[in-house]
Amino acid sequence: MVPGGRSGRPRTVPDPYPLLVPDPIEPDQTPVPIDTTRLTTEQVADIATQRAVQVPTRRATSEAMEQLLFQPVPVLDQGFVRVVDYMGDDHAIVQAARVSYGAGTRTVRSDAGLIDYLMRHQHTSPFEMCELKLHVKLPVFVARQWIRHRTASVNEYSGRYSEIADTFYDPAPDAIGRQSATNRQGSTGAVSAEVADAARTRWREDADCAYQHYRDLLDAGDEAVAREVARIGLPLSHYTEWYWKVDLHNLLRFLELRMDRHAQHEIRAYATAIGSIVAAWVPATWASFTAHRLDALRISGRARTVISAALEGQPLALGEAGLSTGEARELREALGLEPDA
Numbered sequence: 460m461v462p463g464g465r466s467g468r469p470r471t472v473p474d475p476y477p478l479l480v481p482d483p484i485e486p487d488q489t490p491v492p493i494d495t496t497r498l499t500t501e502q503v504a505d506i507a508t509q510r511a512v513q514v515p516t517r518r519a520t521s522e523a524m525e526q527l528l529f530q531p532v533p534v535l536d537q538g539f540v541r542v543v544d545y546m547g548d549d550h551a552i553v554q555a556a557r558v559s560y561g562a563g564t565r566t567v568r569s570d571a572g573l574i575d576y577l578m579r580h581q582h583t584s585p586f587e588m589c590e591l592k593l594h595v596k597l598p599v600f601v602a603r604q605w606i607r608h609r610t611a612s613v614n615e616y617s618g619r620y621s622e623i624a625d626t627f628y629d630p631a632p633d634a635i636g637r638q639s640a641t642n643r644q645g646s647t648g649a650v651s652a653e654v655a656d657a658a659r660t661r662w663r664e665d666a667d668c669a670y671q672h673y674r675d676l677l678d679a680g681d682e683a684v685a686r687e688v689a690r691i692g693l694p695l696s697h698y699t700e701w702y703w704k705v706d707l708h709n710l711l712r713f714l715e716l717r718m719d720r721h722a723q724h725e726i727r728a729y730a731t732a733i734g735s736i737v738a739a740w741v742p743a744t745w746a747s748f749t750a751h752r753l754d755a756l757r758i759s760g761r762a763r764t765v766i767s768a769a770l771e772g773q774p775l776a777l778g779e780a781g782l783s784t785g786e787a788r789e790l791r792e793a794l795g796l797e798p799d800a
Contacts (some may be wrong), residue, residue: 527542528544537626542593549742599697619687669692758790
């Protein structure tokens, strides 16, 4: 019981919260891959120095994140994601939701139940109490999609201040898809091996030529072109780097969109790598997020009418319920049904 409002009557707080998660919640045991070969010699030395430091602290820490701290998780052919810093853990979310002062006597199971309750009912503010700062190396065209998520702080490597490295994305053959006939901004299936090989050869030649021109402009002595201008001929496949800091609520939104099967392969690869980090960092939150967001299905009122009718033994044609061709197709796909002939 807690003090009441204007009436003075005490209010009853639901305790425990409805629990729909497994007990106990354990971190994902799948090891997050590490690949230091994607770093420069200087970066490897810096990371070794940082990881050698032992600092006592009273702040909340995650053992899994302490193991991952500063280590590069490989993505694509030459990219990576690195945890630079983090704040909070599953308990920090619970603490913010309850506005409590310490660990209290709550159990892991009880905490997981509250997190699940918050996730199910879209109470998002407590998740904003956790933050993650990443160092990411990624192709420019991926960065241009990523930057659409505007609820984060970003600082990118400067091509005006520093020279750009000769590092370009070379996609695997099975990552080169055919243009989708139903989605103007997507692909479907892989092109033939011959087409993929020809495309990769052209992209490599273009990248080599563009970078050589870039170097020629920079190395022209007294007539050298400024770095800020010389770079304009480089293709979207060249790798850039940035620091990206985001709270957990907005990070989960990013993952929900970019881990979706409709997302482009390359940005989905980064989202999947970050997802493995989040799963290790906040396992109770990840379990709830997976159940209620990542693997969940959002449907329209029209689609609900169709499903309700089917459950009551009165099948209703999708067209009769007012579903468009696209919505009907997506509903059938989401439910694992065969497409209409």
